[in-house]
Amino acid sequence: MADEVKLYGVGGSPFVCRVKIALNLKGIKYEFVEEDLSNKSADLIKYNPVHKKVPVLVHNGTPISESLVIVEYIDDAWKGVPILPQDAYEKAQARFWAKVVDDKSLPALFKAIGSHGQEQAVAEAHEQLQFLENELEGKKFFGGDNINLVDISATFIAYWVGAAEEALGIKLVTKDKFPKIIEWSANYVNCQVVKDGLPPRENLVAFFKRRFGKA
Amino acid sequence: MADEVKLYGVGGSPFVCRVKIALNLKGIKYEFVEEDLSNKSADLIKYNPVHKKVPVLVHNGTPISESLVIVEYIDDAWKGVPILPQDAYEKAQARFWAKVVDDKSLPALFKAIGSHGQEQAVAEAHEQLQFLENELEGKKFFGGDNINLVDISATFIAYWVGAAEEALGIKLVTKDKFPKIIEWSANYVNCQVVKDGLPPRENLVAFFKRRFGKA
Incomplete structure (x- = not known):
């Protein structure tokens, strides 16, 4: 069957x-x-x-x-391309960082976006993003040469944040502060399996304008 | 080595x-x-x-x-007694319920304890506990006949909540509303591996009195 x-x-x-x-x-x-x-x-x-x-x-x-x-x-x-590493320690690290994204990075970014880029909220988001920036040091993806659970967990950062920046005219992830995250976002979004899973960018820009844009 | x-x-x-x-x-x-x-x-x-x-x-x-x-x-x-089920679906269910405990049950209980059993907070905690009560239906442990990740995640409910109730003179998990959780708590705390990992109950009662007790 x-x-x-x-x-x-x-x-x-x-x-x-x-x-x-x-x-x-x-x-x-x-x-x-x-x-x-x-x-x-x-x-x-x-x-x-x-x-x-x-x-x-x-x-x-x-x-x-x-x-x-x-x-x-x-x-x-399902067999096929692995999403988590096989090694117990590497696996724990992937779960740890995916949890950091959910518990720390995303709430800080949601707050920065919801406040239209209010200074303190952006500073807090930057503090959280710095951990991810450091984690990407010397790697193409959080998973190394291939995407893993952590990359997938951070999909919002790779694709949604840019649409929010455009919709609200704010800047959260800048090339000078977060060069690795910017590079990772481009690499990640360009993977065919990722691209095929994402909504059209203009829909997200319209969403953020509707939800958080100034009247 | x-x-x-x-x-x-x-x-x-x-x-x-x-x-x-x-x-x-x-x-x-x-x-x-x-x-x-x-x-x-x-x-x-x-x-x-x-x-x-x-x-x-x-x-x-x-x-x-x-x-x-x-x-x-x-x-x-480490090999030995398994903490997660082997079956992919059972494993996902264990992870789901452990996350429910962390994201829903514990925050609701912390709030009910922190508010000294304020009515609305207790009602919200009860709403969350009801999901766990239902989940225990027909089972000795969340893991079935043996403890698993979910039981371990709910250690606070099995042992800390009773100490908080005693310290603050409040009632959160009652036998009439949550007979399965009460039975599970006793079974769980009586497992030797659990007992050996728990602090003395009087320390917890003293902690809750110090932290949340009325002056």
């Missing part, structure tokens, strides 16, 4: 895109079910009763929630 | 105890290095520059941070 893989999500979510990129990386065909978050489907609420959030991956009828949990599941359930 | 395993922590931290319990479960001998959080050691700051927090596990000189990342590392690096 062929695998039945469905992804419940919204096109503009960086968390949903993490899952798309992981599926692309493994070459898994899937059906994308677009959710309306203002009117969530009965399926979404049934599949993710705790959070009632996207993304949810449904694999042969079995639902899995939480983007990074799903990405690790994809790596465990 | 024998493994050199050091755990940097403080005795009263439920996050540090997660690591102790995982090490006990695998039968790994380790040296415990007690940190003074008001005067963190140079080692701690060197080993965990992003968070500067305990626990940090140092295995043959290599540091790993973040309690659940460390627990998964221990499971990957």
Whole structure:
């Protein structure tokens, strides 16, 4: 029996895109079910009763929630290009940095964007980004020569932040302060499996204008 | 060469105890290095520059941070009693529920304790605990017949909450509302590997009185 893989999500979510990129990386065909978050489907609420959030991956009828949990599941359930390193220590490092992105980098960036680039919020985002800048030293991707869990976790930084900068006329990730992150973003977004998982940039610019733009 | 395993922590931290319990479960001998959080050691700051927090596990000189990342590392690096299921879906479920504990259950309980059992905060904690109560249906442990990552993640609920209730004269987890959680807590705390990883209960009661008790 062929695998039945469905992804419940919204096109503009960086968390949903993490899952798309992981599926692309493994070459898994899937059906994308677009959710309306203002009117969530009965399926979404049934599949993710705790959070009632996207993304949810449904694999042969079995639902899995939480983007990074799903990405690790994809790596465990399908052979092919590995998403996590095999070595126990390298694996722990990848999980650690993906958690740093979720717990530290993204909240700081959301705050900097939500405040239209308010000085203190930007300074805090820069403090967090500096850890990632250092982590990229001497590497093409967080995963080294190939993308891994950490790169996938940081998809928002590679693609969404630039759209927010354009929409709001602010600058968060500058080439002089974060040359490695800028270089990594270009390399990452240019990977075919990543590109195929991303929404059109103009949609994100329009979203950020609508949501955070000054009247 | 024998493994050199050091755990940097403080005795009263439920996050540090997660690591102790995982090490006990695998039968790994380790040296415990007690940190003074008001005067963190140079080692701690060197080993965990992003968070500067305990626990940090140092295995043959290599540091790993973040309690659940460390627990998964221990499971990957040492054979013996498994902490995560082998099946990809079961593994994802364990990771999902451990994340629910960290992202939902514990913050709600911290708030209920910090507010001395304020009605709304307790109601929110109960809403979160209900998911765990349901998850325990028909099982001795979250992991089924044996403890797994989810049980370890919920150590605070099994042991710290009761001490907080006693210290503050409040009731958070009642037998009528949460019979499965009460039963699970007793079963879990009675496992020798868990018991050996826990601080004396009177220390926790004293801590909660000092920190949150009314003058």
